[in-house]
Amino acid sequence: MTDPFSLYVHLPYCVRRCPYCDFNTYAVERVPEARYVETLEREVTFAAAQPQWQGRRISTVFFGGGTPSLFSPASLGSLLETFDRLFGIEFDAELTMEANPGSFEGSAAERLLGFRRAGLNRISIGAQTFDQQHLTTLGRIHSPHDTVAAVDAARAAGFDNLSCDLIAAIPGQTLQEWRDDLERVVALGPEHVSAYSLTYEEGTPLTGMKKAGLIQPAEEDLELEMFRAAHLNLTAAGFEHYEISNFARPGRASRHNLAYWTWRDYLALGAGAHGFAGGPPHQASPGACWGRRYANHRLPETYMSAKDGAWHATEESLTREMAIAEYLLVGLRLLEGISRSRFAALFGVSIEAAAPRVTELESSGLLVVEEDRVRLSEHGLELGDAVIVRIAAG
Numbered sequence: 308m309t310d311p312f313s314l315y316v317h318l319p320y321c322v323r324r325c326p327y328c329d330f331n332t333y334a335v336e337r338v339p340e341a342r343y344v345e346t347l348e349r350e351v352t353f354a355a356a357q358p359q360w361q362g363r364r365i366s367t368v369f370f371g372g373g374t375p376s377l378f379s380p381a382s383l384g385s386l387l388e389t390f391d392r393l394f395g396i397e398f399d400a401e402l403t404m405e406a407n408p409g410s411f412e413g414s415a416a417e418r419l420l421g422f423r424r425a426g427l428n429r430i431s432i433g434a435q436t437f438d439q440q441h442l443t444t445l446g447r448i449h450s451p452h453d454t455v456a457a458v459d460a461a462r463a464a465g466f467d468n469l470s471c472d473l474i475a476a477i478p479g480q481t482l483q484e485w486r487d488d489l490e491r492v493v494a495l496g497p498e499h500v501s502a503y504s505l506t507y508e509e510g511t512p513l514t515g516m517k518k519a520g521l522i523q524p525a526e527e528d529l530e531l532e533m534f535r536a537a538h539l540n541l542t543a544a545g546f547e548h549y550e551i552s553n554f555a556r557p558g559r560a561s562r563h564n565l566a567y568w569t570w571r572d573y574l575a576l577g578a579g580a581h582g583f584a585g586g587p588p589h590q591a592s593p594g595a596c597w598g599r600r601y602a603n604h605r606l607p608e609t610y611m612s613a614k615d616g617a618w619h620a621t622e623e624s625l626t627r628e629m630a631i632a633e634y635l636l637v638g639l640r641l642l643e644g645i646s647r648s649r650f651a652a653l654f655g656v657s658i659e660a661a662a663p664r665v666t667e668l669e670s671s672g673l674l675v676v677e678e679d680r681v682r683l684s685e686h687g688l689e690l691g692d693a694v695i696v697r698i699a700a701g
């Protein structure tokens with residue numbers, strides 16, 4: 308195997324837990340940076356000796372979290388050097404870090420310059436909303452002013468590929484306020500915007516507040532209007548709507564996330580990180596393994612204390628049926644949908660034969676079936692996950 312792969316690095320620390328967050332992240336006063344980075348170095352060195360990663364170069368790296376901007380530029384730079392030494396990072400690789408406004412120790416300008424000099428060439432800034440009251444509802448530590456300052460500092464540091472995250476359907480948020488957020492984000496001039504609706508995950512404080520009747524979630528109709536407004540306003544501003552929740556200037560779609568959505572291999576490092584390798588086109592006979600996925604120990608302390616090679620908490624081999632379901636789940640998130648010929652080449656069967664609901668959902672107007680593509684219709688897109696899950700369920 309020689310094709311390049313994507314690399315995800317999970318940095319699981321935050322200044323404070325946001326009440327809606329169910330990511331694997333921990334509020335700490337002080338990040339155990341040296342020990343965590345040393346564990347990542349050991350984990351990636353171990354992975355480099357495994358046959359599924361040997362001899363392959365890296366096409367994208369994504370430092371996600373948590374709050375990666377709590378780590379120092381020197382730490383992320385030294386990790387990138389290790390990745391390059393072990394595998395080779397492609398010349399035009401996309402090297403992204405997530406950053407939260409208000410999370411920079413000392414001067415944001417200096418830190419961001421440090422990250423850029425360390426080799427990172429794409430930054431994803433968690434703006435979420437430009438309304439202070441809604442930022443407070445979300446428990447964010449930053450102000451709208453911090454977001455603007457972080458974007459300015461990132462540009463001044465030389466980041467010419469910048470993404471902003473927004474959250475819609477915040478309790479109490481009106482359609483006009485959401486449109487204002489879209490306008491503000493466009494005015495900042497990012498290359499990429501991610502716009503997700505707030506979700507209520509089991510066990511989060513926000514879900515507890517919802518159950519206790521302390522907050523009123525957005526009505527479904529309003530959420531739908533917000534989705535439509537994001538599509539209309541961002542496409543009118545020159546963004547391509549390329550994935551249910553993601554918009555990019557031409558040529559600036561997230562290459563790292565596209566690797567997930569087109570079912571490519573990705574190595575994942577760090578506490579609670581999920582990786583995947585060995586799916587099609589590398590599979591062979593019908594009984595063969597259709598890829599293996601794994602998840603690392605979630606608790607940073609368990610992860611850092613694990614012996615070499617014992618970082619995985621779970622490992623799973625995919626059956627052909629599981630592989631088909633996952634392929635549909637991720638691929639249909641893209642507006643261009645799934646290539647019928649690639650699907651048939653990978654799985655040896657047409658998409659209609661593998662997922663009989665395709666025909667039914669086409670008749671209901673939720674899917675569009677073209678010569679070489681199956682994709683969500685405009686209406687299917689608005690229903691998003693609900694339609695995709697029905698198709699993937701067989």
Ligand code: SF4
Pocket residue numbers: 320321323324325328329330332372373374407
């Ligand atoms: S900053 Fe991000 S990762 Fe950290 S708690 Fe908030 S939402 Fe979760």
